[in-house]
Structure formats: structure tokens, C-alpha cells
Amino acid sequence: MSIGLLLLIxxxxxxxxxxxxxRRALASVAGDPRKLHSLPSQYGQSVFLFTVVPALLLLIxxxxxxxxxxxxxxxxxxTTDGVSQSEIDLKMADVGRISDGLGALMAANDMSEDDLTxxxxxxxxxRGQLAAVGVAVGADVEPAVFEAAKHKRSLxxxxxxxxxxxxxxxxxxGLAYAMTRIRPDFRARNVSEAVVKALLLGSSLxxxxxxVGIVLSLIFETMHxxxxxxxxxxxxxxTWNPQFRGGSDLGVWPLIWGTLYVSxxxxxxxxxxxxxxxxxxxxYATKRVRSVAxxxxxxxxxxxxxxYGLFALITVGPMLRDYFAQPLGLGxxxxxxxxxxxxxxxxxIPFVSSLSDDIINSVPQSMRDGSYGLxxxxxxxxxxxxxxxxxxGVVGAVLLAASRAIGExxxxxxxxxxxxxxxxxxxxxxxxxxxxIVSQLTGDTEFASPETLVAFxxxxxxxxxxxxxxxxxxxxxxxxxxxxx
Amino acid sequence: xxxxxxxxxxAAAPARPKSLLTQDARTKRRNAAEKRFRTYxxxxxxxxxxxxxxxxxxxxxxxxxSFFQTYAKIEVTLxxxxxxxxxxxxxxEMSKITTIGYGNLMKQAxxxxxxxxGVSTEGVPEKEIGDMLSKExxxxxxxxxxxxxxLLGETISFxxxxxxxxxxxxxxxxxxxSAERDxxxxxxxxxxxxxxxxxxxxxxxxxxxxITFPDASELRPEAAGLGVAIIGSAYMMLIVLFLALPxxxxxxxxxxxxxxxxxxxxxxxxxxxxxxxxxxxxxGILGLAVFINYAGLPAxxxxxxxxxxxxMTLPTIIISTRxxxxxxxxxIRDAALGVGASKMQxxxxxxxxxxxxxxxxxxxxxxxxxxxxxxxxxxxGMVAFVRDYPSWPVDGxxxxxxxxxxxxxxxTTRGDPAFVExxxxxxxxxxxxxxxxxxxxIYLRRKFERRW
Numbered sequence: 061m062s063i064g065l066l067l068l069i070x071x072x073x074x075x076x077x078x079x080x081x082x083r084r085a086l087a088s089v090a091g092d093p094r095k096l097h098s099l100p101s102q103y104g105q106s107v108f109l110f111t112v113v114p115a116l117l118l119l120i121x122x123x124x125x126x127x128x129x130x131x132x133x134x135x136x137x138x139t140t141d142g143v144s145q146s147e148i149d150l151k152m153a154d155v156g157r158i159s160d161g162l163g164a165l166m167a168a169n170d171m172s173e174d175d176l177t178x179x180x181x182x183x184x185x186x187r188g189q190l191a192a193v194g195v196a197v198g199a200d201v202e203p204a205v206f207e208a209a210k211h212k213r214s215l216x217x218x219x220x221x222x223x224x225x226x227x228x229x230x231x232x233x234g235l236a237y238a239m240t241r242i243r244p245d246f247r248a249r250n251v252s253e254a255v256v257k258a259l260l261l262g263s264s265l266x267x268x269x270x271x272v273g274i275v276l277s278l279i280f281e282t283m284h285x286x287x288x289x290x291x292x293x294x295x296x297x298x299t300w301n302p303q304f305r306g307g308s309d310l311g312v313w314p315l316i317w318g319t320l321y322v323s324x325x326x327x328x329x330x331x332x333x334x335x336x337x338x339x340x341x342x343x344y345a346t347k348r349v350r351s352v353a354x355x356x357x358x359x360x361x362x363x364x365x366x367x368y369g370l371f372a373l374i375t376v377g378p379m380l381r382d383y384f385a386q387p388l389g390l391g392x393x394x395x396x397x398x399x400x401x402x403x404x405x406x407x408x409i410p411f412v413s414s415l416s417d418d419i420i421n422s423v424p425q426s427m428r429d430g431s432y433g434l435x436x437x438x439x440x441x442x443x444x445x446x447x448x449x450x451x452x453g454v455v456g457a458v459l460l461a462a463s464r465a466i467g468e469x470x471x472x473x474x475x476x477x478x479x480x481x482x483x484x485x486x487x488x489x490x491x492x493x494x495x496x497i498v499s500q501l502t503g504d505t506e507f508a509s510p511e512t513l514v515a516f517x518x519x520x521x522x523x524x525x526x527x528x529x530x531x532x533x534x535x536x537x538x539x540x541x542x543x544x545x
Numbered sequence: 546x547x548x549x550x551x552x553x554x555x556a557a558a559p560a561r562p563k564s565l566l567t568q569d570a571r572t573k574r575r576n577a578a579e580k581r582f583r584t585y586x587x588x589x590x591x592x593x594x595x596x597x598x599x600x601x602x603x604x605x606x607x608x609x610x611s612f613f614q615t616y617a618k619i620e621v622t623l624x625x626x627x628x629x630x631x632x633x634x635x636x637x638e639m640s641k642i643t644t645i646g647y648g649n650l651m652k653q654a655x656x657x658x659x660x661x662x663g664v665s666t667e668g669v670p671e672k673e674i675g676d677m678l679s680k681e682x683x684x685x686x687x688x689x690x691x692x693x694x695x696l697l698g699e700t701i702s703f704x705x706x707x708x709x710x711x712x713x714x715x716x717x718x719x720x721x722x723s724a725e726r727d728x729x730x731x732x733x734x735x736x737x738x739x740x741x742x743x744x745x746x747x748x749x750x751x752x753x754x755x756i757t758f759p760d761a762s763e764l765r766p767e768a769a770g771l772g773v774a775i776i777g778s779a780y781m782m783l784i785v786l787f788l789a790l791p792x793x794x795x796x797x798x799x800x801x802x803x804x805x806x807x808x809x810x811x812x813x814x815x816x817x818x819x820x821x822x823x824x825x826x827x828x829g830i831l832g833l834a835v836f837i838n839y840a841g842l843p844a845x846x847x848x849x850x851x852x853x854x855x856x857m858t859l860p861t862i863i864i865s866t867r868x869x870x871x872x873x874x875x876x877i878r879d880a881a882l883g884v885g886a887s888k889m890q891x892x893x894x895x896x897x898x899x900x901x902x903x904x905x906x907x908x909x910x911x912x913x914x915x916x917x918x919x920x921x922x923x924x925x926g927m928v929a930f931v932r933d934y935p936s937w938p939v940d941g942x943x944x945x946x947x948x949x950x951x952x953x954x955x956x957t958t959r960g961d962p963a964f965v966e967x968x969x970x971x972x973x974x975x976x977x978x979x980x981x982x983x984x985x986x987i988y989l990r991r992k993f994e995r996r997w
Contacts, residue, residue: 064939069598096895103930109698124840127839157843240734253887253888262795263796264795264799264813266792267811268813274831278829313895336590337593340586340589341586353590353594356593364917364979365917365919369919369957370598370604370969373957375599427668433760439578439698463824467826469825469919469920469923470919470950494824498826522826523824526823530822
């Protein structure tokens with residue numbers, strides 16, 4: 061039974077429970093709600109919650125746990141002595157694909173379970189049949205792998221059946237239990253509110269779960285990568301040259317250099333323009349100018365990054381190449397650090413300007429008045445009074461912008477190029493950490509080679525970098541923020 | 546005033562200007578600096594706005610033409626011998642004739658119908674005349690015949706998609722000089738196209754197919770459309786709406802109304818603010834590792850994309866929902882508690898409905914952000930070439946689909962310059978959706994915003 065249908069049935073049971081619970085509560089006091097502890101609907105609510113919540117929790121736990129349990133069972137059957145971990149991983153990937161393929165084959169050819177058990181890897185056209193349903197299988201299918209695939213399929217099928225039965229049972233049990241508790245003095249309101257509160261807490265815990273998921277998946281796959289490729293080379297080598305046949309150099313430094321170079325140019329564009337624009341809007345602009353210019357600049361923040369990427373690819377890149385790089389003899393590539401940096405800088409302008417605008421506006425008027433009273437001009441008070449007072453906030457904004465720049469993907473994918481180089485020439489194509497994550501993980505991904513797994517190590521590097529910048533930014537803002545009241 | 550000051554005053558006077566109305570050098574310098582600084586600010590704003598204008602004109606200028614497409618008129622006799630050899634008009638049997646059969650038919654009919662209309666085909670070999678039509682045109686004809694088998698045997702006049710290069714010629718992307726260097730089109734073909742235009746056999750029309758058609762292969766940019774991508778994006782937005790809105794609102798209610806001051810609450814708050822700043826591509830890695838590799842959900846399916854985007858949008862929704870809840874004055878809560886409501890009732894019956902406009906505005910803006918997100922979707926396989934429309938939800942959520950921003954990326958990776966036009970056109974569609982969502986958010990805010 062599909063998960064969607066199962067969900068519908070559980071919720072349907074819950075609604076039935078609500079109606080029955082409400083009725084039963086009223087019946088228990090002969091239709092006089094004044095004698096109940098809580099409102100009749102709250103009795104119904106408690107039955108609904110007891111029916112639906114445990115069943116759904118079980119479903120979530122099942123969905124999270126079942127794949128790894130089945131995987132472990134199947135892994136036992138293909139494991140033989142003297143086989144390395146990575147070979148078993150490869151075999152498991154085959155098992156997974158064949159078992160999916162068998163399912164598709166059954167659906168496509170109207171086969172029965174018996175037909176399937178009769179299939180053997182010796183069948184000459186098995187590979188062809190699997191290819192016909194869109195599953196490509198490597199050269200020869202080992203009998204052990206094929207049996208494991210069948211085993212996996214039957215396990216998955218029976219797990220699905222058990223899941224359906226178990227969840228419906230839990231829902232019904234919850235319904236029955238909640239019904240037996242309904243009495244006039246049962247504190248339905250307190251019970252259902254406690255459950256709802258727990259649900260609210262559970263929703264807010266998803267943020268923690270997400271972080272844990274990110275950190276764990278990055279760390280596990282990175283460890284996996286370092287088992288296949290020495291960590292020393294990753295952190296110290298100066299060449300990046302992945303070969304899909306093996307023997308690659310996967311040094312991270314060319315990528316980090318490209319990332320920092322692009323981000324530096326982006327900040328060089330965004331910080332002066334954004335800061336000056338914010339100062340103008342906060343201190344000089346008339347109300348009318350502000351009401352037009354501020355939304356216009358903020359439109360830049362609402363434009364998806366793929367649009368900036370295309371802008372870099374079709375307009376800025378060729379323009380820089382034709383008017384700057386080629387006449388100056390600096391390069392012939394339309395994708396370059398400069399292209400990506402410039403466009404990314406445009407993207408970051410609203411980010412810097414709106415944050416700085418808020419900060420400048422929060423400097424109290426009395427400080428401006430004091431400065432004017434001493435005879436300073438407007439620009440003098442801005443430079444000598446307001447900016448120093450707003451500095452920690454501005455630094456925080458710049459750091460947040462830097463973390464954005466480092467994590468930005470689409471602009472560099474389309475604008476910066478793909479060649480990993482350690483060069484100073486800004487008109488040369490270089491590449492960044494995010495570009496390489498995309499290029500190593502798109503296409504057919506097999507999670508056993510260092511060339512693919514390196515993306516997770518790069519992801520972890522990126523995560524640590526941006527997290528560090530954010531924490532630093534928040535720390536600076538908190539520590540040095542002057543409190544004006 | 547004392548005598549002493551009055552007496553001393555003239556001694557200091559020579560250093561001062563004669564009048565307040567004439568500026569001394571230092572004042573002039575300071576005023577000039579003031580003016581310069583002010584100009585810097587104005588220039589910065591102008592630069593930002595100029596960048597915006599350039600960005601939009603570049604995209605609109607490149608993409609507007611993708612909404613128009615060139616079609617060629619062709620008189621074709623639908624020969625029953627070829628298209629329905631058994632002669633029983635059974636659509637199931639007729640569908641066995643592939644597009645190749647229809648292609649041959651069109652290749653023969655096209656030069657003939659040109660000559661019949663009085664357009665000279667001199668200097669253009671017969672094969673090259675056939676190449677002026679799109680490789681998608683036979684499929685168009687086939688669909689038309691299969692939908693209406695009674696057409697067999699008749700001679701119909703049919704507007705067929707023209708080849709991408711001919712289309713480019715009408716849009717000034719291909720010129721005579723570029724055609725000389727191009728292996729796919731010859732100047733003679735372009736001259737023939739000119740003659741066909743004079744005879745009204747070739748024209749540009751509004752291109753609904755661009756919005757409804759699925760993607761097409763590298764060789765036929767003229768037939769590539771956004772249908773699958775729009776459906777995929779819509780499915781993902783549906784998932785984000787159904788998951789992120791309830792979860793985000795529940796989390797905000799807890800944090801804003803119930804959370805005690807303790808370590809756990811601090812931890813949650815820190816996590817939410819950090820998640821808001823995690824690069825989007827990291828969410829893609831999470832989706833790949835957890836949803837696809839671990840949980841075994843199908844790659845390139847909207848369900849995975851929707852889940853990843855949900856996790857990405859949650860912090861945005863939580864932050865705006867909390868702001869909306871905070872804006873509801875405490876007197877409302879006190880009044881509800883005063884007449885005997887429980888804390889839960891005061892929140893769900895009074896605070897939440899009053900905060901709803903703010904919550905919806907924040908949700909729409911979060912959805913808009915999710916709609917434009919590309920990088921995480923690349924990692925979970927949404928770049929795959931998908932030509933089949935996914936079916937209706939719930940099943941359709943698990944079938945391969947594309948997404949609008951990913952389709953843009955996909956178009957940019959292909960060689961034919963016609964795809965640049967397609968990519969820009971796709972961005973226009975994307976921006977129109979974003980504009981509508983933002984306008985809706987602004988309308989909601991204006992209409993329902995309350996100040997206490």
C-alpha cells in the first residue's frame with residue numbers, strides 16, 4: 061500500500077475517532093455538557109490525537125530505519141571473506157539497481173512472483189530486459205549478487221506489508237485506548253493540549269535534526285573519502301586533476317584560491333557601492349527618492365541566482381573579454397574570475413546596503429545632533445561619528461556577505477569556468493569549491509570512487525568556512541554593539 | 546560684556562573673514578568634500594540601479610523572441626498506403642508507423658508544395674529543402690493524424706515548425722555571413738526562406754508550445770519547451786507549502802509562546818539562525834546523502850526536491866512567522882486568558898488568526914525564494930533530460946521531472962546558440978511567476994496589515 065493512501069486511512073480513522081469521542085463524552089453525561097470537565101470537542105480532539113500521532117511517529121521512524129535494516133540483511137549475503145569494503149559497496153550498488161530493475165521488469169512485463177524466482181542471471185537476455193526498463197547493469201551479474209537482489213526485493217515487499225499492518229494496528233489501538241479513557245471527569249483539555257505542545261516542540265526540533273543530518277552526512281562521507289584518498293594530499297596538494305580512471309590529484313587549494321579570489325572581487329564591488337548607497341539613503345535622500353530607490357535596489361535581492369548566472373554568461377563575460385581582456389592581452393576566456401566576481405558583487409549590493417541601512421538608522425539622532433552642534437558638516441559627522449558607531453554592525457554585514465559569496469553556486473558555475481588554477485590573473489577562468497561540488501556530483505553518481513566522494517569533503521570545507529564566518533559575524537555584532545537607549 | 550573682551554576683540558579679528566557670506570578656503574574645502582561625498586552616494590545608487598536595468602534588459606532582450614516561433618506552411622497529402630498499410634483506421638495500428646514514415650512523406654511534399662505556390666527552389670538541393678523543417682515537424686504531423694484518423698487520404702495544409710537556424714534567420718540571430726561558415730545551414734536556404742516569406746509560406750507566430758512542450762534534444766532547439774519544468778516546479782512548491790507552512794508555524798508558536806528559557810531553546814534558536822545562512826548547495830548534499838542514498842527515494846523526483854527546499858525555506862518562514870506573532874499585542878492574549886481560555890486556546894483562537902496575514906506574506910516570499918533555487922536541485926538529479934510529463938500527484942511526485950531554474954541551467958549547457966534564447970525565455974517565465982508571488986504578498990500585506 062502506498063504511503064499516501066496509508067496516511068489518508070490513518071487521518072480518516074482519526075476523524076472517525078473525533079466524532080465517536082465527542083459523542084461518547086456527551087453520552088456519558090446524558091447530553092449535558094456542563095457536567096463534563098472539558099468541552100465535548102476536546103474529548104474528540106484527544107481521541108484524534110491518540111489515533112493519529114503514534115501511528116505517524118511510527119511511520120516516520122520506520123521510513124528512516126527500514127532502508128538501513130534491509131541493507132544490513134542483504135549485505136550479509138554478499139559478504140564473503142577476503143573482500144574489501146569498497147568491493148562490497150560496489151556490489152551493494154549493483155544489488156540495489158537490479159532489485160529496482162526487477163520491480164520495473166515485473167510491472168512492464170506482467171510477470172508473477174513465480175516467473176521472477178525462475179529468472180537466473182544465466183538467462184542470456186536478462187541484461188537486455190533490464191536495459192529495456194531503463195536499468196543499466198554492468199558486464200556479468202554474479203549469481204550471488206542476483207540472489208541478493210531477489211532477496212532484497214522480497215524483503216522490501218514484506219517490509220511494506222508489515223508496515224501497513226503495524227501502522228493500522230497502532231492507529232486502531234490508540235483509538236480504542238483513548239475511547240476507554242473518556243469519562244466525565246477525564247481532563248481532555250489538559251491531555252490534548254499537552255500532546256499539541258509536544259507536537260509544537262517536535263516541529264521546532266526539526267531545525268536541530270536538519271543540522272545534525274547535514275553534519276552527519278558530510279562527516280560520514282568525508283571519512284569514507286579519506287579512507288580511499290589520503291587526507292594529507294587533499295589538504296596539502298596544489299593540483300586538482302580528477303581522473304575518472306583513478307590516480308587523480310585532488311588537492312583542495314586551487315579551489316579555495318578560486319573561491320577566495322572570486323569572493324574578494326565580489327566584496328570589492330559590493331561593499332563600497334552597498335555602503336555608500338546605504339549612507340545616501342539613510343542620511344541624504346529625500347523621502348521620495350528613498351521610496352523609489354530602496355525597493356529598486358531590493359529587487360536585486362529577489363532575483364534568483366540562476367538569472368545572475370545567465371547574465372554573467374551571455375552579457376558580462378563576452379563584454380569583459382572583448383573590451384578588457386583581449387585588448388589588454390590578458391586572456392581569451394569569457395568566463396573568468398572577474399566576470400563571476402563582478403556579477404556576484406551586483407548580487408551582494410542589496411545584501412550589504414539593506415543591512416548597513418538598518419544599522420545606520422539605529423544610530424541615535426542625538427549623536428548626529430551633537431556632531432552638527434559642534435559645527436561638523438554632514439559628511440564629516442557621517443565619517444567621524446556615525447560610521448565608527450555603526451562599525452561593528454557594518455563589519456558583521458560584510459562578513460555575512462562574504463559567507464554568501466563563498467557559498468554561491470550558480471553564478472560561478474556559469475561565470476567562472478571549470479579549470480582549477482592557482483593564478484593571479486583575474487581575466488583567467490578559475491574554479492571554486494561549489495563548482496566542483498556540482499561537477500563531481502551531477503551525472504551518474506556511484507558512491508565508491510574518491511572522485512565522487514571528494515564532493516562531500518569539499519562540502520564539509522564549505523560548511524565549516526561559512527559557519528565560521530557567520531559565527532564570527534554574530535560574535536562581532538553582539539560583542540561590540542553599542543547599546544543606545 | 547566686560548571691557549576686557551571688548552578691548553581684546555579687534556586684536557583677534559584679522560584672522561576672521563570679513564563677512565559670514567564669504568567663505569574662507571577651509572570652509573570651501575569642507576563644503577567641496579561634503580558635495581563630493583554626497584555625489585559618491587548618489588553614484589553608488591545609480592550604479593546599483595543601472596546594474597538592475599542592464600540585467601533585466603539583457604534577459605528580456607535575449608528572451609522575448611523565444612515566445613515567437615517560425616512556422617512553414619506545407620501542403621501534404623496523407624497517403625493511406627504509407628500511414629495505414631492495413632487500411633482499417635485503427636489508431637493502435639497506425640501508431641506503429643514512426644515519425645520516420647511521416648518524415649519521408651513531408652520531405653517529398655515540401656518541395657512540391659513550394660513549387661505549387663510558385664516559389665522557386667532553384668539552387669537548393671531537395672535534401673536541404675527538407676532540412677529547413679524542424680526534426681520535430683514529423684512528430685507534430687503524426688500527432689495530428691493519430692488524433693484524427695479521418696484525415697487520411699486528404700491533402701491538408703499544415704503549419705510545420707521550421708528548423709532552428711531558419712527561425713534564427715527570422716530573428717536576426719543567423720545572417721548570410723554566419724550561414725556561410727555554418728555546416729547546418731546554407732545561404733541558399735536562407736534566400737529560399739526570403740522567397741517563402743514573400744509568398745506568406747513562412748511566418749512567426751506566438752509560441753504557446755514554449756510553455757507547454759517538454760524539453761527537446763540538442764538538435765531541435767525550436768521544439769524545446771518548459772512544460773515538464775513548470776509542472777515539476779509547481780509540484781515542489783506544493784510540497785514546500787504543505788510541509789514548511791505547518792511545521793514552520795508550529796515551531797514559531799512554540800518558540801514565541803511556549804518555550805521556556807533554557808539550553809534547549811537556545812540551541813534551537815542558534816540552529817535556526819545558522820541554517821538560514823548555510824549555503825544552499827549544502828542542502829543539496831544533504832538531500833543526496835539522506836533522501837536519495839539513505840532513504841532510497843527516486844532521484845530527479847519532485848518529492849526529493851520538495852523536501853530539500855522545505856528544509857531550506859523553514860528558517861525563512863520561522864523568522865517571518867515569529868515576527869508576525871510578536872506583532873500581536875499582549876493585551877489580546879491577556880484578554881483571552883482573562884475570560885478563561887487556556888494558553889493554547891488563546892494562541893490558536895486569537896493570536897494565530899491575527900498573525901495570519903503576516904505569516905502568509907512571509908510564506909509566499911519563502912516560496913518565491915524556493916522557486917528560484919537551483920544549486921541543490923542540480924545535486925539531486927533534477928538536471929536529467931525528462932521528456933515525459935509526470936502524472937497527477939501523489940504518484941507524480943515520485944516520477945522524474947525538471948524544474949524551471951534547472952531547465953535554464955540545462956539550456957545553457959547546450960551548444961546551439963538558439964538555446965541561449967530559450968534560457969532567457971525560461972527566465973522570463975520564472976521572473977513572471979516570482980513577480981506574481983511578490984505582488985500577491987504586497988497585496989496581502991497592504992490589505993490585511995493592522996497596526997495596534
